Structures are given as C-alpha cells and as structure tokens.
Amino acid sequence: MAKRSDKHTSGPLGSGALPAKEEETLRRLYYAGAQLPSPMGGFLEVLHVQTEEDGSGVVIFECLSSSLRFRLPLKAATRTERKAVRESMDAGMEPECPRHGEGRRLQRVGRNFICSACGVRYARA
Numbered sequence: 001m002a003k004r005s006d007k008h009t010s011g012p013l014g015s016g017a018l019p020a021k022e023e024e025t026l027r028r029l030y031y032a033g034a035q036l037p038s039p040m041g042g043f044l045e046v047l048h049v050q051t052e053e054d055g056s057g058v059v060i061f062e063c064l065s066s067s068l069r070f071r072l073p074l075k076a077a078t079r080t081e082r083k084a085v086r087e088s089m090d091a092g093m094e095p096e097c098p099r100h101g102e103g104r105r106l107q108r109v110g111r112n113f114i115c116s117a118c119g120v121r122y123a124r125a
C-alpha cells in the first residue's frame with residue numbers, strides 16, 4: 001500500500017499557507033468583494049474570519065473543488081486607517097471598514113471595533 005503524500009501543510013485549523021504572490025492577489029480581490037480564484041482551480045469560500053491578539057485579521061478559506069483550506073493573514077490597521085475610523089466616530093457617524101469601503105460597518109465586539117469581513121480591529125471604545 002503506497003502512502004499518499006500530502007503536500008498540504010496543516011495550521012491550527014488544518015489550513016495551509018498560500019504562496020506569497022497569490023496572497024497579494026487574493027487580498028486585493030477580497031477587499032474589493034470579488035470572487036476568489038483557488039490555487040487548486042475553482043473558487044474559494046470564506047469559512048471563518050478571526051481577529052488576532054495584535055489586531056490583525058485572518059481569513060480561512062475553503063477551496064470548493066478540493067476542500068483544502070487556506071489561511072490569509074491581513075495586516076493590522078495602519079495609523080492612517082485608525083485615524084480615519086476615529087474621525088468618523090468623533091463626527092457621530094457609524095464607523096466603516098477603511099479597506100472594504102462604504103456599507104461595511106465595523107462591529108463592536110467588547111471594547112473593539114472590528115470589520116466582520118477582514119477581522120481587523122480598527123478602533124477601541
């Protein structure tokens with residue numbers, strides 16, 4: 001019996017890292033709200049979005065054709081992004097995700113304001 005070699009590396013959620021070049025493309029498409037092509041062919045579906053300790057986000061995707069999972073790390077909010085969110089809150093407006101754009105409101109989770117699509121923390125109450 002030949003043992004099937006599995007090139008897929010496992011992360012905490014059984015998810016593998018994407019090649020750096022693909023990560024960049026996927027990030028751009030993801031922020032634009034576009035469909036995401038899978039490195040295995042077909043498309044990726046968002047399974048889970050989480051916020052890390054440092055305020056950065058991680059999106060876990062599942063490939064619809066291979067069922068492999070991939071994790072896409074999203075950088076923590078920049079000073080400019082935090083400032084923009086803070087200013088809109090100070091102006092009495094509902095804060096929106098600076099990356100996902102208008103219509104994607106930040107959600108308050110405890111003391112944090114987080115985008116439910118990218119998992120990034122943009123402000124604290």
Ligand SMILES: [Zn+2]
Nearest residue numbers: 097100115118
């Ligand atoms: Zn977002």
